[in-house]
């Protein structure tokens with residue numbers, strides 16, 4: 314009944330709020346920040362957001378909890394640079410999930426409408442940087458905090474009550490339902506963590522080994538995979554920001570500058586620089602593992618040992634609404650520093666001529682990258698981009714099909730999987746692939762001038778002028794004799810490229 318009453322209250326608040334805002338029905342929000350934000354609501358909203366903004370939002374499960382709930386990750390953006398924002402490590406801090414979800418929706422809407430958001434150009438920012446969110450790290454814990462014992466099987470009620478100090482009121486709960494605090498689980502000064510409670514409890518029990526919970530394992534695995542430049546782990550409460558933890562002296566000016574801006578934007582107070590012996594938190598681990606900046610903002614004024622009320626949301630949102638886009642920009646410049654000056658004006662030629670469309674190229678870690686599209690189109694391919702899988706499928710009646718995925722070091726050429734010398738990259742809205750892949754897809758020989766870097770493709774037969782690939786204009790032999798992938802795979806181009814680059 315309590316839940317029902319809350320839902321009715323939420324609906325009433327929503328209904329009465331709508332006429333106050335001059336927004337059209339089409340722009341009415343998907344994420345209801347006035348509701349008790351549950352795991353079920355979040356799961357439904359993620360699906361709706363991805364369906365509403367398919368060009369910019371992707372999502373997937375990065376793990377399952379002991380009670381079978383998915384730990385959802387939501388990707389917002391198209392950039393190769395990434396940052397990471399998460400919420401609800403602690404069960405009672407689920408207003409941070411509302412904040413993550415509101416950010417996703419507001420930014421996706423601004424991107425799609427191609428407008429600035431609070432002064433930040435959403436489209437150019439998110440074309441360069443992908444913001445990954447895990448809005449609810451601890452969905453089992455959030456569910457226990459919101460619904461109490463009724464959401465859990467009777468067989469575990471006794472254990473849950475014991476871990477809750479004998480109480481059946483779970484409003485103060487922070488841990489997961491195994492009584493392990495997910496923000497005291499990360500492998501950073503875990504062994505010497507202070508104020509540990511030695512047994513499963515509603516707060517502060519660090520577990521018996523670092524990264525033993527499915528929630529923490531999912532976060533660690535996912536963080537390593539997306540390799541973010543900056544991480545933000547939202548908590549509540551206190552309107553403070555933790556920003557350092559055994560930070561290397563060389564990184565302090567960089568991180569302090571960002572922390573100052575974070576503080577200025579939110580009005581949250583910076584905590585003193587930390588090198589004490591506590592640890593085990595997500596951003597403690599991120600800072601000490603990656604030597605990159607990370608922040609733990611505590612939203613809201615302390616409500617006591619419980620969740621923040623939903624009425625606290627508008628003010629905390631006002632303070633944080635720029636954070637994601639601001640950090641996406643900062644993340645891109647950090648990414649750029651790690652990948653210096655990637656795109657240069659290296660000359661690309663096909664049979665001694667510049668391609669019909671301007672084709673950018675660069676070299677990174679010994680791999681020659683070219684913008685794939687102008688080249689494959691000149692060779693008669695038509696390319697399709699699938700945003701949900703971040704995959705390009707290019708087909709030509711003469712050469713067959715090549716399929717590759719951003720940040721995956723393999724491709725398929727006519728059904729055969731080949732390993733790439735470098736991962737396809739999205740930079741400033743353009744996708745680059747190793748030049749060798751163009752050679753493998755088209756059968757053109759590849760020579761790279763070791764002195765000038767010039768990239769030269771020599772067609773197996775002279776390329777016809779660029780024309781729409783209609784049936785009547787294709788040479789008959791081209792439609793009936795697709796390039797044998799085995800020949801392409803073992804062909805000279807790779808050898809030539811290696812030989813010239815060995816110098």
Ligand SMILES: [Zn+2]
Pocket residue numbers: 402403406496548549
């Ligand atoms: Zn917390």
